[in-house]
Amino acid sequence: xxxxxxxxxxxxxxxxxxxxxxxxxxxxxxxxxxxxxxxxxxxxxxxxxxxxxxxxxxxxxxxxxxxxxxxxxxxxxxxxxxxxxxxxxxxxxxxxxxxxxxxxxxxxxxxxxxxxxxxxxxxxxxxxxxxxxxxxxxxxxxxxxxxxxxxxxxxxxxxxxxxxxxxxxxxxxxxxxxxxxxxxxxxxxxxxxxxxxxxxxxxxxxxxxxxxxxxxxxxxxxxxxxxxxxxxxxxxxxxxxxxxxxxxxxxxxxxxxxxxxxxxxxxxxxxxxxxxxxxxxxxxxxxxxxxxxxxxxxxxxxxxxxxxxxxxxxxxxxxxxxxxxxx
Numbered sequence: 312x313x314x315x316x317x318x319x320x321x322x323x324x325x326x327x328x329x330x331x332x333x334x335x336x337x338x339x340x341x342x343x344x345x346x347x348x349x350x351x352x353x354x355x356x357x358x359x360x361x362x363x364x365x366x367x368x369x370x371x372x373x374x375x376x377x378x379x380x381x382x383x384x385x386x387x388x389x390x391x392x393x394x395x396x397x398x399x400x401x402x403x404x405x406x407x408x409x410x411x412x413x414x415x416x417x418x419x420x421x422x423x424x425x426x427x428x429x430x431x432x433x434x435x436x437x438x439x440x441x442x443x444x445x446x447x448x449x450x451x452x453x454x455x456x457x458x459x460x461x462x463x464x465x466x467x468x469x470x471x472x473x474x475x476x477x478x479x480x481x482x483x484x485x486x487x488x489x490x491x492x493x494x495x496x497x498x499x500x501x502x503x504x505x506x507x508x509x510x511x512x513x514x515x516x517x518x519x520x521x522x523x524x525x526x527x528x529x530x531x532x533x534x535x536x537x538x539x540x541x542x543x544x545x546x547x548x549x550x551x552x553x554x555x556x557x558x559x560x561x562x563x564x565x566x567x568x569x570x571x572x573x574x575x576x577x578x579x580x581x582x583x584x585x586x587x588x589x590x591x592x593x594x595x596x597x598x599x600x601x602x603x604x605x606x607x608x609x610x611x612x613x614x615x616x617x618x619x620x621x622x623x624x625x626x627x628x629x630x631x632x633x634x635x636x637x638x
Contacts, residue, residue, distance in 0.1 A: 333407055337392065337393035337409060338410075339466070342414075343460035343466075344451060346409040347409065347411070349410070350407050350408075351365060354404055359402040362402055362406075362408075365402055383398040387410050388408050389410070390408060421602070424459060426459075427629065432486055432490050435613065436455060436481070438480060440477060443455070456469065467488050468486060471494040471495050471498055472498040475571070480609045480628045496618065498568075501566070501568070505610065505613060507565070508632060509561045509584045510561075511577055511607070512582055513557055522547070522548045523546070523576040525538045525575075526538060526541040526542060527572060537575075546565070546567050547573055548565075549561060549563055555635075574589065574606075575590060577590075608632075610628065611628050612626065612628070
């Protein structure tokens, strides 16, 4: 995550109960990324006399106490009023501080994020292959949400759902914070019809269309998901649209949203998606980042009833899969 990780925002659910809403950040976004927020905790044992002592103890193990002191000296920590905080200031439990993290350099993804539709509530974007939807791990500023915030000058923009980094296609973003929950609930409650397109080997012995159901398990730290015996937790419909030159173009309709679900189900049928770096075999990381061999999976259609305006919505991607033979 770069400089260091601040967990106050990502784990706020239970801890924010009974606590007043924190003030808005006094710092503008940088490269489309919000400033990190720190809340000074209660200190019943009197461990910290000053703000600097607490920050050195909290972050010194990750980046070194000298670096924390340097950030304080440079005025990089600010209070709710936007004024730089000095390390010598008395410690006050419950106080909020903000700062911008330093991120490791990221290799730019050399493909644009297309805007399929935009109004006052939503932005529907065509995310290219290799670009993460939102900040995670080593992908922070080179993400679809950070790019769109900068390019469209919409600092409050947030994705309503996530699309895998290696998959291209449609992602729905919400413009206004007050609308975010309504659109996210659509995806949580599976009230969005999603249609994907894939290029994979053609095998006339595989009977299609068919609905694939299985139990998919994805363990933290393990790249590939796996199928195992037990009650099914995933369902996908697989249809062959056409075939040409030994490959087929498939329409994939997921009824559930397990990690790598479509890739796992296509592989289970003996039709692994072209250029898939995990199924059936995990390939070296260098091959995963080969920009000339993108995973041939595209989020082609999003269809739903708008939860705010009530109107039917249908959006189609303008992208195409490069491995499908021309004409």
